[in-house]
Amino acid sequence: MKTIEVKKPSGYATQIGPAHPALKEPVMFTLDIEGERIRRVDFVPGMAHRGIEWMGMRRNCIQVMYLAERICGICGITHAISFVRAVEQIAQIQVPNRAHYIRSIVGELERIHSHLLWAGVAAHELGFDSAFYLAWRVRENVMDLLEYLTGNRVHYAIIQIGGVRRDIVPDQFPRIEESMKFFENAYAQLAAVFLDDTTVRMRCRDCGVLTTDEARELCPVGPTARASGIKKDVRIDHPYAAYADIEMEYQTPDLLTGEVRGDVYDRIVTRLLEVKQSIGIVRQLLAMLPDGPLLAIPKPAVLLAKLKGAAGEAVGRHEAPRGEVMHFVRLEAGKDEPVAWKVKASSYSNYLSWIPMMEGEQIADIPIIAASIDPCISCTDRVALVRPDSRRILTKEELHRLSVEKTRRIQAALAKRENP
Amino acid sequence: MSFPMIPELLGRLFRKPNTNPFPAAQLPPTVTGLLEKVGKGEARLNPPVPVPAKLRGKMTYNRETCIGCKLCIKVCPAHAIDFIESTKKIRIFVAQCIQCGQCTEVCPKNCLALSEEFLNASHDRYADALVVD
Amino acid sequence: MNLLSPPQIAEVLQAAAGAGFVSARCTEWAEGVKGRKSKQVWLKIARESLIPTLQRLVAIHYPHISVIACADVGAQVELMYHFHVYWGIPHEEVLVTLTVALDKADLKVPTITGIIPGALTSEREKQEMLGIEVVDIPDGRRLFLPEDFPAGVYPWRKDETGIPPDMIKDLWATGRENLKFEDNPPPPAPNPANPVNPV
Amino acid sequence: MNASLLLATIVGTLGLALFGIFAGLWFTGIDRVLAARMQARIGPPVRQPFIDLAKLLIKQNVVPANAIPWLFNGAPLLALASAITILLYVPMAALPGLPVLGLQGDLVLVMYLLLIPGLAMVAGGLASGSPYATIGAQREMVTMIAYELPLAATVIAFAWKLAQLGALHPFSLAAVAATPIWTVVGPIGFVGLLLLLATLLLVVPGELGRIPFDAPEAETEIAGGLLVEYSGRNLALFSLSLAVKTIVATALVVALFFPWNFTDFVALGGAPAFAAAANAAFFLLKLLVVLFFSVTLVRISVARFRITQVVDVYWKILGALSLVGLLLVMVDAHVR
Numbered sequence A: 001m002k003t004i005e006v007k008k009p010s011g012y013a014t015q016i017g018p019a020h021p022a023l024k025e026p027v028m029f030t031l032d033i034e035g036e037r038i039r040r041v042d043f044v045p046g047m048a049h050r051g052i053e054w055m056g057m058r059r060n061c062i063q064v065m066y067l068a069e070r071i072c073g074i075c076g077i078t079h080a081i082s083f084v085r086a087v088e089q090i091a092q093i094q095v096p097n098r099a100h101y102i103r104s105i106v107g108e109l110e111r112i113h114s115h116l117l118w119a120g121v122a123a124h125e126l127g128f129d130s131a132f133y134l135a136w137r138v139r140e141n142v143m144d145l146l147e148y149l150t151g152n153r154v155h156y157a158i159i160q161i162g163g164v165r166r167d168i169v170p171d172q173f174p175r176i177e178e179s180m181k182f183f184e185n186a187y188a189q190l191a192a193v194f195l196d197d198t199t200v201r202m203r204c205r206d207c208g209v210l211t212t213d214e215a216r217e218l219c220p221v222g223p224t225a226r227a228s229g230i231k232k233d234v235r236i237d238h239p240y241a242a243y244a245d246i247e248m249e250y251q252t253p254d255l256l257t258g259e260v261r262g263d264v265y266d267r268i269v270t271r272l273l274e275v276k277q278s279i280g281i282v283r284q285l286l287a288m289l290p291d292g293p294l295l296a297i298p299k300p301a302v303l304l305a306k307l308k309g310a311a312g313e314a315v316g317r318h319e320a321p322r323g324e325v326m327h328f329v330r331l332e333a334g335k336d337e338p339v340a341w342k343v344k345a346s347s348y349s350n351y352l353s354w355i356p357m358m359e360g361e362q363i364a365d366i367p368i369i370a371a372s373i374d375p376c377i378s379c380t381d382r383v384a385l386v387r388p389d390s391r392r393i394l395t396k397e398e399l400h401r402l403s404v405e406k407t408r409r410i411q412a413a414l415a416k417r418e419n420p
Numbered sequence B: 001m002s003f004p005m006i007p008e009l010l011g012r013l014f015r016k017p018n019t020n021p022f023p024a025a026q027l028p029p030t031v032t033g034l035l036e037k038v039g040k041g042e043a044r045l046n047p048p049v050p051v052p053a054k055l056r057g058k059m060t061y062n063r064e065t066c067i068g069c070k071l072c073i074k075v076c077p078a079h080a081i082d083f084i085e086s087t088k089k090i091r092i093f094v095a096q097c098i099q100c101g102q103c104t105e106v107c108p109k110n111c112l113a114l115s116e117e118f119l120n121a122s123h124d125r126y127a128d129a130l131v132v133d
Numbered sequence C: 001m002n003l004l005s006p007p008q009i010a011e012v013l014q015a016a017a018g019a020g021f022v023s024a025r026c027t028e029w030a031e032g033v034k035g036r037k038s039k040q041v042w043l044k045i046a047r048e049s050l051i052p053t054l055q056r057l058v059a060i061h062y063p064h065i066s067v068i069a070c071a072d073v074g075a076q077v078e079l080m081y082h083f084h085v086y087w088g089i090p091h092e093e094v095l096v097t098l099t100v101a102l103d104k105a106d107l108k109v110p111t112i113t114g115i116i117p118g119a120l121t122s123e124r125e126k127q128e129m130l131g132i133e134v135v136d137i138p139d140g141r142r143l144f145l146p147e148d149f150p151a152g153v154y155p156w157r158k159d160e161t162g163i164p165p166d167m168i169k170d171l172w173a174t175g176r177e178n179l180k181f182e183d184n185p186p187p188p189a190p191n192p193a194n195p196v197n198p199v
Numbered sequence D: 001m002n003a004s005l006l007l008a009t010i011v012g013t014l015g016l017a018l019f020g021i022f023a024g025l026w027f028t029g030i031d032r033v034l035a036a037r038m039q040a041r042i043g044p045p046v047r048q049p050f051i052d053l054a055k056l057l058i059k060q061n062v063v064p065a066n067a068i069p070w071l072f073n074g075a076p077l078l079a080l081a082s083a084i085t086i087l088l089y090v091p092m093a094a095l096p097g098l099p100v101l102g103l104q105g106d107l108v109l110v111m112y113l114l115l116i117p118g119l120a121m122v123a124g125g126l127a128s129g130s131p132y133a134t135i136g137a138q139r140e141m142v143t144m145i146a147y148e149l150p151l152a153a154t155v156i157a158f159a160w161k162l163a164q165l166g167a168l169h170p171f172s173l174a175a176v177a178a179t180p181i182w183t184v185v186g187p188i189g190f191v192g193l194l195l196l197l198a199t200l201l202l203v204v205p206g207e208l209g210r211i212p213f214d215a216p217e218a219e220t221e222i223a224g225g226l227l228v229e230y231s232g233r234n235l236a237l238f239s240l241s242l243a244v245k246t247i248v249a250t251a252l253v254v255a256l257f258f259p260w261n262f263t264d265f266v267a268l269g270g271a272p273a274f275a276a277a278a279n280a281a282f283f284l285l286k287l288l289v290v291l292f293f294s295v296t297l298v299r300i301s302v303a304r305f306r307i308t309q310v311v312d313v314y315w316k317i318l319g320a321l322s323l324v325g326l327l328l329v330m331v332d333a334h335v336r
Helices: A052-054 A059-071 A078-091 A097-125 A129-150 A170-196 A198-205 A211-217 A221-225 A241-245 A263-287 A300-309 A346-358 A363-372 A397-418 B005-013 B031-039 B070-077 B101-104 C007-018 C050-060 C117-130 D003-038 D047-060 D069-087 D106-129 D131-164 D174-180 D185-209 D231-258 D271-302 D307-335
Strands: A014-018 A030-032 A038-042 A313-320 A323-331 A340-344 B059-061 B081-084 B089-093 B112-114 C022-029 C034-047 C066-075 C075-084 C095-102 C108-110 C132-136
Touching: A014 D131, A030 A363, A038 A346, A052 A059, A052 A340, A059 A300, A059 A363, A078 A097, A078 A300, A078 A313, A078 A323, A097 A170, A097 A241, A097 A263, A097 A363, A097 C075, A097 D047, A097 D307, A129 A170, A129 B005, A129 D271, A170 A198, A170 A263, A170 A346, A170 B005, A198 A263, A211 A346, A211 C117, A221 A323, A263 B081, A263 D003, A300 B070, A300 C117, A323 A346, A323 C066, A323 C075, A346 B070, A346 B089, A346 C007, A346 C117, A397 B070, B005 D003, B005 D271, B059 B089, B070 B081, B070 B101, B070 C034, B101 B112, B101 C095, C007 C022, C007 C050, C007 C095, C034 C050, C034 C117, C034 C132, C050 C095, C050 C108, C050 D003, C066 C117, C066 D003, C066 D231, C108 D271, D003 D047, D003 D069, D003 D231, D003 D271, D047 D231, D069 D106, D106 D131, D106 D231, D131 D174, D131 D185, D185 D271, D231 D271
Parallel strands: C034 C095, C108 C132
Antiparallel strands: A014 A030, A030 A038, A313 A323, A323 A340, A340 C066, B059 B112, B081 B089, C022 C034, C066 C075, C075 C095
């Protein structure tokens, strides 16, 4: 790892987070800084841990599937696809091909919406709010398309163990094609604003660098790895869903800029290239959409019975917008709920690469470097631990009473201080 | 030195903003005051963004055809459905419901369905509007 | 480079595991119209041969570690090290899972961060969630649990060191038990060990 | 100073203070609405700064535990007072009685007075004892040092030109207002003046701490930097001083580069009050145009600079630009 030897022992520690305008989710960075330069950084996640794996081991597989979908607010379908693929391998359920294609299409649409959301957040971290509004304005189109196809903007509830629950019918094709055309010329404008802008280049070039061998050792995934030249993409390496039927290329920055530097700028380039790639994939899959049933086992009650009989362990993986998401599931015969369920979100692997990126940089760069791996902290924190106070649950009235009491106490203290 | 944002910004100066001003363009002095005026017909709320056909909104429940088989309770991921022993019927808490629609598929009598009603916000989790039974 | 087939990988790793080898199996799973198969190799090995097997795997191709999964199977705690080799070559990736069973009396396992630094996050999580002691881990602090989380309680264990019932709060039931509906007596407390607001 | 002049000065100062605050808040409101419309948003109502001010005044004024109370509370007052004093020296639309202290002060004094609000914010930031505020204070000092070079070069160019034309007090603002600079230079000088105008337009965002030079209050980096510990009345005073500074900075640009008045173009026969009103309106219009091109458009079309880049831009790029402008003005004087 790139370590910085510092002559002077001066400098002081400061802290960014857990609540800070730059961080959309609670994670705490403790920084050893000297003037503006960062010498050492340490981060503490875990503030948004909700105990989803623990909850998952007390629900049957259909319920767990919707729980998995809510691990992350942005990449819901990736966790659903990964969990469902693991359970299908254990129960040996062959999913009809049309369902594979619909899963991949909605997965790619989610990649477009997630990357545009990230582009907006990154622009806001740079203080470039107009690009934030532009990116999120363009993103509305794919959100409306997803709402049109799946009935909801974020949590699509379209995945079921053994297939999908909603069909993409031919009279929806023109609406999809119209959105894809919109995104093609929107891509040109976004690429200009995010890549050719002088100030963005000044802020992002050679900032937060992750060298190729650092990237290989720390095993980051997704755009963070590809921006450092590591060719890792689950859709290409691991043949699954509809991705096994089409040819794709690893999106590394040299396709556009001709060189790989592994800095924040390259991560922007990688993500924009992926948006363009996703548009192409959606069109290809729509053209090759096979017809056939949507569900291997249409009736949920029959499905539950079959899952109760299944036993074994398997790994389900999917290329989330932020990188590889992996679910390890182990089922035992006669038990409804999974015996073991391990969720590995993409930010889980990308966390460690924060350290080499931030050391040696300025304080001003922390927000953009932290945002450059597109951390999804709610994905990575999954166990909720409530302080074990002995009292029972506080109802709303009690909470209200407590807060009123506290305000009275503060006012009394203030009054005492004003005129002792 | 290139600033590709400038033409886009200047162009926008003479076009309508992209925001849909639902319920009102600017914050009224008092929200309750505005709602009263709307009630009396003096003021009008801007409509929300039009909603696509099969939006998954608030649950609807047909009590007569329900046979109390409790399959919906078995598949509901969010414990949103309560079983009423005395009348062998169910009660759905919309505040807990995550609109996944799994119960609408498992129900043998199709007495559960997702409507397109999405304006379900309320300060009380168990307000009458948020309990379907 | 010539790619080894899953059985060949299993063979090579079995040789490297030596006495610690327990069992191996290869599985496949096809999806999509063309039916391209994805390949997995599952090995069960003893704790002592974890490092040599991993070093042999690094010789085949520098692996990408996804995560160290785990399962509490009563007398033992099983750790599943999920590696992937041949990433970067389209459609050729192979999942190699090394399963190490540790009995609950002696929950120690050597760290692999020497070979793959990226495994640190996984190892720290296993330490705090299962009570496993990863020998000479570079940074053994808690990761996801708060500092003042009670020591000795390991959330993923299913035995007595797991989450005690009184720490479980059924938030979905909050406020539901004292609802007064004309034709509906309040539902029974969902978790007898944790009486919800016995008013 | 006889009594009537003293009385006129006091009344003039009060009037200018009210004008500075009122116009400053209105211009901030217009700036926010224009920025919103350019970003395809509806944006707040134009009177939003007044609403914010009213809200701040009723909020609790928290003084942090490890702060230095007297400096923490004194800094906002100093910032507002010094911002208003600059208004006393800047000529505005040749209205009678303005500038109130026009005869005493000159450009050099205005340049120094421009630093005092910044120093007050630095003092307030360092007094509030929060690590973010300390970083913000360091950055504010560095930003002030940085934009001094191009500002000084521009002022020297004006003074040199006026001295070359034989003006008695080359630095005095009255002299600058009397001879519009564009009319006394040839083609080479014209290009030089264009460079100087561009420099001054980019110095204004630095003075006001707006993007791309808002490292001291970088919201996403150090959470409001200098003003992170301020609340209630103190924060209201600081936002007022920023509003007045907006008027001051833009009025300086107008005074130097666009000293013409409405009556110079259209001979208005009517009562002198009518002509004065027309001049005042024309002056406000000039302020708005300068505000649009130097603050509003700049702050939404670029990203925020790091503090090292702020110094690079001001010393290397704008410094060179202003020195070249100065040389061109000098060369032009010899060529004619």
